[in-house]
Amino acid sequence: MEQLPAILSSLGSLALIFWIVLAVIQLRLAQVQRREEIVLRLYEPLLSEPLTRAYWRVQTWGFADYASFQTGATIDDRVAFDQVATFYETMGVMRHRGVAGIELMDELLTESIFDAWDACKLIVAGERVRTHTPQKYAFFEELVGLLELHLAKKGITRPGASA
Numbered sequence: 001m002e003q004l005p006a007i008l009s010s011l012g013s014l015a016l017i018f019w020i021v022l023a024v025i026q027l028r029l030a031q032v033q034r035r036e037e038i039v040l041r042l043y044e045p046l047l048s049e050p051l052t053r054a055y056w057r058v059q060t061w062g063f064a065d066y067a068s069f070q071t072g073a074t075i076d077d078r079v080a081f082d083q084v085a086t087f088y089e090t091m092g093v094m095r096h097r098g099v100a101g102i103e104l105m106d107e108l109l110t111e112s113i114f115d116a117w118d119a120c121k122l123i124v125a126g127e128r129v130r131t132h133t134p135q136k137y138a139f140f141e142e143l144v145g146l147l148e149l150h151l152a153k154k155g156i157t158r159p160g161a162s163a
Contacts, residue, residue: 051087054080058119066126085120085137088113092139102150110147114158117144
């Protein structure tokens with residue numbers, strides 16, 4: 001009977017430790033869920049008509065290089081470029097800051113990221129030179145490279161890659 005208080009005290013301590021561990025696990029899961037929620041909320045504009053129109057405008061324009069873009073682009077072409085490049089730059093920042101993992105980016109955006117980059121990369125390069133900002137859309141470009149590595153590790157060929 002003398003050991004009962006010691007046993008109860010030990011059980012109480014173990015219960016407290018168990019609840020602390022459980023709380024830490026729940027907080028970690030909530031943090032992961034919150035990060036994914038943020039990314040999904042930022043992903044929503046891609047489903048909106050204005051960004052979808054901008055995306056398809058960029059995909060179908062005929063600019064072979066930055067010079068032809070500079071001389072032939074309408075204000076609507078420039079706006080479409082800014083909308084698309086800024087959207088994917090934002091996704092790149094989310095990945096860079098650790099808000100979104102590369103797996104989530106792969107699941108949500110892989111093909112559209114590659115298509116958008118292929119259509120925008122010459123314009124991005126020209127804009128970097130024109131504005132003297134080599135970091136312009138750097139997170140968009142970084143995201144493309146990271147996704148290529150991610151897919152290569154899985155043995156998958158990059159969508160849109162020439163055979």
